[in-house]
Amino acid sequence: MKLVVAGFGQCGGRIAEEFARLNKRARRHRGIEIVIDAFAVNTDSADLAGLRAIKTDYQHRILIGAGSTHGHGVAKISEAGAEIAKEDADKVIDAMRTTKQFFEADAFLLVAGTAGGTGSGVTPVMAQVLKQRFDKPVYALAVLPFEHEEETEERALYNTAVFLKSTYSVADAVILVDNQRYVRKDFSLKNNLDKINALIVEPFYNLLCAGEEKKVKHIGARMLDTGDIVNTLAGWTAIGYGKAPLPFRTLLSRWTGNFMQKSAQTHLGVQAMDEAISELSIGCSSQDACRALYLVSAAARMINVDLVKELGNHLKNLVPKAVIRNGDYPRGKGVLDITLVLSELSDVEKVRNYYSKSVDLAKEISKRQKVKASKVELTEEAGKDIPTLL
Numbered sequence: 018m019k020l021v022v023a024g025f026g027q028c029g030g031r032i033a034e035e036f037a038r039l040n041k042r043a044r045r046h047r048g049i050e051i052v053i054d055a056f057a058v059n060t061d062s063a064d065l066a067g068l069r070a071i072k073t074d075y076q077h078r079i080l081i082g083a084g085s086t087h088g089h090g091v092a093k094i095s096e097a098g099a100e101i102a103k104e105d106a107d108k109v110i111d112a113m114r115t116t117k118q119f120f121e122a123d124a125f126l127l128v129a130g131t132a133g134g135t136g137s138g139v140t141p142v143m144a145q146v147l148k149q150r151f152d153k154p155v156y157a158l159a160v161l162p163f164e165h166e167e168e169t170e171e172r173a174l175y176n177t178a179v180f181l182k183s184t185y186s187v188a189d190a191v192i193l194v195d196n197q198r199y200v201r202k203d204f205s206l207k208n209n210l211d212k213i214n215a216l217i218v219e220p221f222y223n224l225l226c227a228g229e230e231k232k233v234k235h236i237g238a239r240m241l242d243t244g245d246i247v248n249t250l251a252g253w254t255a256i257g258y259g260k261a262p263l264p265f266r267t268l269l270s271r272w273t274g275n276f277m278q279k280s281a282q283t284h285l286g287v288q289a290m291d292e293a294i295s296e297l298s299i300g301c302s303s304q305d306a307c308r309a310l311y312l313v314s315a316a317a318r319m320i321n322v323d324l325v326k327e328l329g330n331h332l333k334n335l336v337p338k339a340v341i342r343n344g345d346y347p348r349g350k351g352v353l354d355i356t357l358v359l360s361e362l363s364d365v366e367k368v369r370n371y372y373s374k375s376v377d378l379a380k381e382i383s384k385r386q387k388v389k390a391s392k393v394e395l396t397e398e399a400g401k402d403i404p405t406l407l
């Protein structure tokens with residue numbers, strides 16, 4: 018599957034950049050393209066300048082709203098981000114169209130942190146415009162705030178709720194990524210975000226590559242292609258990745274017909290699947306998924322009918338309501354890995370909480386805006402008899 022990736026705001030831009038890196042890796046190691054082009058869009062010129070892997074020209078690092086913000090950002094006001102996007106959407110689309118293979122893309126992936134003003138305001142508007150202009154799926158990758166941000170910044174909650182409601186109503190799927198789930202004790206603060214971003218995009222590597230393989234030896238018995246992904250992604254979505262290192266003896270042995278060995282392989286597969294479930298990008302109940310997809314990837318001799326069947330049975334128990342699609346991808350040597358997508362989730366507790374916590378906030382924020390406006394009227398009224406020098 019080939020994507021056009023656009024990141025909005027600082028977080029979006031940095032993750033779009035990680036997708037550009039993923040493409041370089043696919044090209045170098047596998048000779049295939051999975052990201053046709055990657056763009057970063059921001060109201061803040063300093064954020065755009067800080068990127069590394071996005072091409073440096075103004076058609077890839079796109080500054081919007083310069084007329085109103087002068088390149089200084091919208092300071093967490095998502096309404097301002099949305100207004101700017103309505104005015105400057107054409108600028109972004111014109112830049113995207115300059116990409117040579119633009120029309121070869123299978124889908125758009127729009128990425129943003131939901132807590133800031135630019136990403137949360139611009140993304141839903143761009144998703145709507147892209148849906149209106151092109152006949153391609155539009156997916157959003159929504160990065161939810163860390164716990165400490167939710168506790169201390171009311172705007173983080175409010176922007177997230179507004180983003181989720183608006184984007185869900187226009188995009189084909191919203192892939193939820195909870196920043197808090199990626200925090201690891203062994204990450205130092207400085208390179209924390211870089212590591213988190215790498216972890217966020219990793220599950221997309223095999224998923225996007227599998228259907229683009231041209232060499233027969235890397236094409237599975239059941240190849241997972243773009244159609245499988247498009248038919249799986251719908252509504253609220255979680256993605257996960259798990260791997261099981263192959264024991265030394267399995268690596269050495271060329272004979273896979275042995276019963277003991279087969280059951281050991283199946284066990285590894287189930288282990289990787291369980292890790293993928295526990296490492297999903299958002300906490301959710303697998304029982305709520307109406308669609309699911311898994312891709313098993315390992316050396317060709319490791320993948321056999323029994324393994325695929327066992328994994329299917331295992332997943333069916335975990336996601337009883339879901340239509341399950343699957344594929345195998347003969348790639349790699351020392352590890353067996355599973356990419357898992359749970360989609361069309363009928364409930365996500367975190368989303369429900371954002372909505373319920375933001376109802377009062379929405380009232381409060383609109384009240385404050387009215388008070389501000391009436392104060393302006395008041396000072397104008399009070400000063401009406403004072404002469405002006407202008």
Ligand SMILES: Nc1nc2c(ncn2[C@@H]2O[C@H](COP(=O)(O)OP(=O)(O)OP(=O)(O)O)[C@@H](O)[C@H]2O)c(=O)[nH]1
Pocket residue numbers: 025026027028029031032060061090091092093094129130131132133134135136137160161162163166196210211213214
């Ligand atoms: N995973 C991840 N999260 C990030 C990154 N940068 C910022 N965030 C998170 O994204 C949210 C803030 O969004 P930003 O992207 O900084 O804000 P913005 O969209 O640029 O909006 P404004 O700066 O308000 O105009 C917070 O929850 C941050 O924790 C990043 O590189 N990776």
Ligand SMILES: [Mg+2]
Pocket residue numbers: 026027061064090133135
């Ligand atoms: Mg910013």
